[in-house]
Amino acid sequence: MLGVWLYFSLCSITFAQDSFQIEGSVVNANTLHPLEGANIIGKGLFSISSATGTFTINNVVEGTYSLTISHIGYSSETVTITVGPKMDTLKVHLKESVIELEDVEVNGKTHKREAQELATVSHTVSKDFLDKNRENSLMQTLKNIPGVSTINIGSGQSKPVIRGLGFNRVVVVQNSIKHEAQQWGNDHGLEIDQYEVETVKIIKGPASLQYGSDAIAGVVDIQAPKLPGQNSLKGEVNLLGETNNDLLGVSAGIQGRKNKWFYRGRLTYRDYGDYKVPTDRINYENYIFELHDNNLRNTAGKEADVSLGIGFISGNLKSETNFSNVNAKNGFFANAHGLEVRSSSIDYDSSNRDIDLPYHKVNHFKITNNTSAGIGNHTLQLDLGYQNNHREELSEPVPHGYMPIPPDSKERIFDKNTYTLNIKDSFSPNQRHDITAGVNLEYQDNNIGGWGFLIPSYNRFTVGAFTNDQFEIHPDLHLLAGLRYDYGVLDSKSHYDWYPSTVNNSDGSTSYVYLQRAKNKTLDFGNFSASLGISYIHQNTTYKINLGKSFKMPLANELASDGVNYHMYRYERGNLDLDPESSYQLDLEVDHSSDSFSFGVSPFVNLFENFIYLNPTSNYYETLQIYEYTQSKVFRAGGEIRASTTVLKNLQLDASAEYVYSRQTSGPKKGFTLPFSPPLSGLFSASYQLKDFLFLEKPQIRADYRVTAAQNEIVPPEEVTEAYQVLNMSFTAQMNLIKSTKPIEVRAKLNNVLNTHFYDHTSFYRLIDVPEPGRNLSISLTIPF
């Protein structure tokens, strides 16, 4: 076995007149992958390298220090550095002592190495990526990852889509607790403050095994932020301004740790006006909407978020409790309430910042506790969560059909309480097996209000138990196998219209009836999930193959909808006989990375036995087209490909492409694709590192050129979307105005440089022919302290 060389670089910057900061990074020499969890210990100094291999030691007094860098599985090395105003960069090579450490080799793995050994195809996003790609919402920021797209509702809201599937088929997890809101809704956006997020793991495939029902297409796993260093206190203020929607945003975060106790907190506020589109009129069906000043009327919004966390760490015990509250209010495009054309006496054009009807507001409150304890060779993890999601859709009261003018503007109110408990035990009976077993419990209490009925109130209880084993066949060959069983009960409540409808009886008489929309009904579901995969690492290349079966319990809207969806101007009808969706997916991945070149390809093939699909029928209910939940077989295939290279010393080129092919192979829409299918799309990026100039350090310019093919694969009521190319440019640098403080991060980003008029096939507003936002200049500053 070859010795592993570690590339260890230390770079440091001055921190204060007599107090300095040591910064460094730990990298594996062979793979150039960062090494996490290395201990850096000196007299009075301590740090642990992060997932990106970096570490910092704050408040170091001038002098000469001896630092010992150790990592289980690698031999320790001692280096001597001189801390002062002009610190040299140190490069130290560490050699592994194979013979001595063979017994603990399994424990000495980096997260990167662990991810390589895991057969699951996942992608980890660092804070650096998030900062560089920051857009208006978390999901829009993640859109640059091949295979990830979004369904946007205006400029401030978006939902995750992975390989063309979204809504309840993608699970969002934060601090190990599944985020539960109104994901099924067309106009719902993810309620998470993106500034709170440091690391995101994206799984592009079925992951029910670990995440339970709904993780049928993928997972966006927002991981707990890194532990602050001992006796540290740091914070940052982020300022953001945008020209397209006149956005002003501020977010301030702080985190600190004494010895065993740590805490963090963040406040975020954003306020934006209507966004501008590169057109002055919108032509939807035969209607023409003239836009004032290119403003998409009434798409302004605001958001205020707060989060607070407190934790304790001692020996093998770690516990952290987080509180967060996200509150947002967004207007909907005024000329069409969803698909329905509306005129109004509201003077929408008097200001581009006011939020008039129709709009929605949402408040998401969350408490989570994550506790882990190491007992012998077992690691126990306990996650507890409580969430309240309160969402209101408000619109001008308008009579419809037999419904008279409603008394107020509260069209739909959803209030949801979710209680979560996860228990997990990971243990290694011997060095070749890593076994995990656990139980997930979740209880939801969903209530409704407002005059527009769409789904009934319901309670849902789910319980799942799983076990999986990561087996090391050979140090470079790992097998992962797992099995899970879930059971769920859904209890829906009856609902009657608040107004009578005219019913023509068969005997010729007419009666006026308060129609029943939902019945008291209890339904239960059970399902197996399983996964089997191997990972093989050969030098700088990782090969993975994974076969998984995942499932999704039918949702309340799929089972029990029976009403007019005014937003979509259609009548939606559920089906109580739906089976749980089950999906089989074969994933492959080849990932190669070397010094100056990296390449990855990740194709997949996916079969749904019974995809739940909202089928537009050829029948009416009171003159509205009936859309009925049905199940069909679906075949999907596709994948992502990416390559990046450092051509010149300062020039990096990246290219990626994503494609999904979907076909319904049975049912009323046999031969058709699925709704919101993302078209073939490629992203080409070039970034160039400039020399430091003036007060700017590490200045970098980047161009992102997205080329998207036409989407001709459509299903009613969609329209074909033309191909487009759009160019984004950005400039980032660090500003070191006062030498004694940390540098200020500056970013200027120009989106849609050429003000291109284009449609995004997966945008909510695409259905009413609204183009994507026009040119936008955003300036952001991150001021650390």
Next chain:
Amino acid sequence: MGFSTKYFYILVLGLVLASCSTDDNAAKDEQKPTIDINYDEGFPQACSQLVRGETYSFKAMVSDNAELASYSLDIHHNFDHHTHDDQDGECSLDPKKTATNPWIFIENYSIEDGLTTYELSISLTIPNDIDTGDYHCSFSVIDKTGWQSRTSVDIKIIE
């Protein structure tokens, strides 16, 4: 391991090719039906005035590339000016008012199998006791596949 690596590459390549190959586009209906009232017999025309107690024949021409399935007619008041039609030209609207006994006509009809063009014709007598004023008349048609087209006309009902 070199041998299995080779197989792996072949498998990957095969899957990429398989996933990119285009197969069926066989006779998939991707066209919406059309609906038209802008012909001589089409009724009502934009801004028409209809008299209470009279009987009218509501007519529109619908067509589809494949097969028509059903149509509907929805007549409701527009006393609150909540919407406007999609026809050329703007009709003058009466001042806003509160509805007391507005006319509501909601009906769905199916079209016999196999037709690609059809003239819908609905004979209606406007009740004598309903509120006069601005009304909105919406036609809709759906084809067998589930594509829908709509059109709407502003009309006025007078004494």
